[in-house]
Amino acid sequence: MTSATGVTAGTSGKRWLLVALVLFCAQIVILHFMGRVWICECGYVKLFEPVVNSPGNSQHLADWYTPSHIIHGFLFYGLGWLILRRAPLSARLSLAVLIEAAWELAENSPMVIDRYRTATMALGYSGDSIINSGMDTVFMALGFLAASRLPIWATVVIAIVFELFTGWLIRDNLTLNVLMLVWPVEAIKTWQGGA
Template identity: 70%
Template sequence: MSAEARNSTRFWLTIAALLLLAQIAGEAMMGRVWICTCGTVKLFEPAVNSAGNSQHIADWYTPSHIIHGFLFYALGWAVLRRARLAPRLTLAVLIEAAWELLENSPLIINRYRATTMAVGYAGDSILNSSMDTVSMVAGFFFAARAPVWLTITIALFFEILTGLLIRDNLTLNVLMLVWPIDAIKQWQGG
């Protein structure tokens, strides 16, 4: 890689890191808690309908953020086809950071409470939200290196697994946020 290409890559990766820091700062200014109010930090929170959900490093929604990375890699490939990987990654981080800020706004938190199974949802901790973005980055890099068939297979596996285990996944989450269906909400409630 030439010195110019290395400098360009550094520039775009710096912008991506600054976007993540802006996400964190934005959430702090919104009054989001840094870690779970329980005072502990867990690697994984297994309970979906609990005060610890969306508060720790990973949870059952982490696979959906990995899938975001798969999808944003495909988007970057489609719209920035001639660009190197780093500008595409920066676009992906921009979209994910914007979503995390929106997702943790009162508008979306209240929408989740009203239309999804997340009745007591209080939003993400800053730790969880920033790790959601890191999970997206991991998914992005995986999609950049893996064959398309494997990326699609893993995305389907994640959707089916979380659908079966917690009655929610990326597809259901988006559907219920945009166009709630009472039958699905009842099924999700168990």
């Protein structure tokens, strides 16, 4: 099928995928120039870091915050559907990658790292390794693609299960993370600290 401008829908989709890839690569390069470490300073890469309050958290391929990045993908899919409904899925994915990459850069800025240390349970947080930050964006994209295929009710149920499970297991999740970053509540911080 060819549009009025002579560009096929497939070509347009491929261009948007290229845009998403360029945004992802820009995230990685900017993190490098921000001085972020490529991998955990421990010298190796694990598939999953199970200990939240450890130097390895946010340094490996996945951790207990990975479900929150999948939920980002769910949310960004919904946003893309609302504001770019007629655009190809790949254009909406590019928007999602742009937002996630912007967040990853902000999250690893000194200002936000200091905010995490003072206002949340992440007392020793020093920012993400580049590989962890890149994988956060990959997991967001997987969440986005899952949301594009799943019924809305299933996406909502998965998000709720992720939030409840991580909230129960590590006393943190996407909702609490955002709340404590924006509007810290001392009682929640105390509870998250295990008291």
